[in-house]
Amino acid sequence: MASTLKSTPTITVYRGSKNPGAYVWSPFVTKLETRLRFASLPYRTDAGSPKSAPKGKIPYTTISEPTTNTNSNAPATRLADSGVIIEKLKENGFLHDLNAGLSPEQKAHDMALTALLEDKLYFYQVYERWHENYYIMRANIFGFMPYPLQVLVGYLAYRSMSAALYGQGTSRFSGEEISAFRKRIWESFNALLVVSKKKLLVHDDRASPFWLLGGTEPSEVDAVLFAFVCSTLVFFRGPESRGIVKSFPALLDYAERIHNRYFPDYAHWE
Incomplete structure (x- = not known):
């Protein structure tokens, strides 16, 4: 869905990674990128760092909005938090509200599913990464530092x-209880996607994306769910969660179709 504005802002997304054309571990980075791509809104990427971020976390953006002058943009605004960034872009008319056409019940459903991912599953995934795979996280996040500094900063981050x-x-x-919680959440989303996929196949469409709430267009939660699936699949050193996601064909097909439609320039997970 393209933006209706005649001019578009200049957006840079700071992802905490210097790898262009590749998904990152943070689901909130991919959530933001997915939301921009749903709207065909162009953006650039850069690494950035939590130290330079407005709220001390990734992702954050700089956004320069068009002015009345044909060849100039307003001074860049720096924003952090994927949800805040998306809402600001909607307020300014650069993104459509994907939930505008939903019923009140569907909007509440969308919000509840988003909260389940961002306020529950996210912390279960963080536990797996920082408690069960701490040394891998330390090496990857702080690997650019001299080893003694890695140990110190890694310990402070872990604490x-x-x-x-x-x-x-x-x-x-x-750990066993948290593992069970994670699996139940993924099972629930897979079950919803199985139903949505059946609706799509009524029209014999085997290539187009299908959406979590079963509609013909994505809702806001689809950017979040796709991001969490990607984040799990590209974190190769988190074998438990990755294995769970890969065991659900509907989840994989859902992510595959969105990747093919909206991220053909990005490296595929294996």
Whole structure:
């Protein structure tokens, strides 16, 4: 769905990675990129860092909006948090509200499913990465640092993450319980996608994306779900979650179709 504006803003997405043309581990980065691509809104990518981010986290953006002058943009606005960035772009008319045509019940459903991913599954995934694969995370995130500094900064990050997970509630459960929670969430989303896919196949369309709420167009939660599937599949050192996702054909087909339609320039997960 293309933007209706005559001019488009200049957007740079800071992803915390210097690898162009590849998905990153953060689902919130891919959520933002997916939302922009759903709208055919062009953007550039750069690495950036949490240290230079407005809220100290990835992703963040710089956005220069068009002015009345034909060849100039307004000074760049720096924004952080994928949800805040998307809402700002909707307010300014650069993104359509994908949920505008939904019923109140469907909007609540979309919001609840988004919360299940971002406020539950996200923390279960963080536990798997930082508690069960800590050394891999440290090496990949802080690998550019000298080794002694990696150890120090990695320990501080681990301690901060552990405190956050305990305060949020996830790490008060056992590893086995958290694993079960993760699996149940993925099972639930797979079940919804099985139903949505059946609706699509009524029209014998075996290439087009199908959407979580079963409509003919994506809703806001589809950017989130696709991002979480990608984040899990590209994190090769998280074998448990990756294995769960790969065990559900509907989840894989859902992600495959969106990748083919909206991210043909990106490397595919294997």
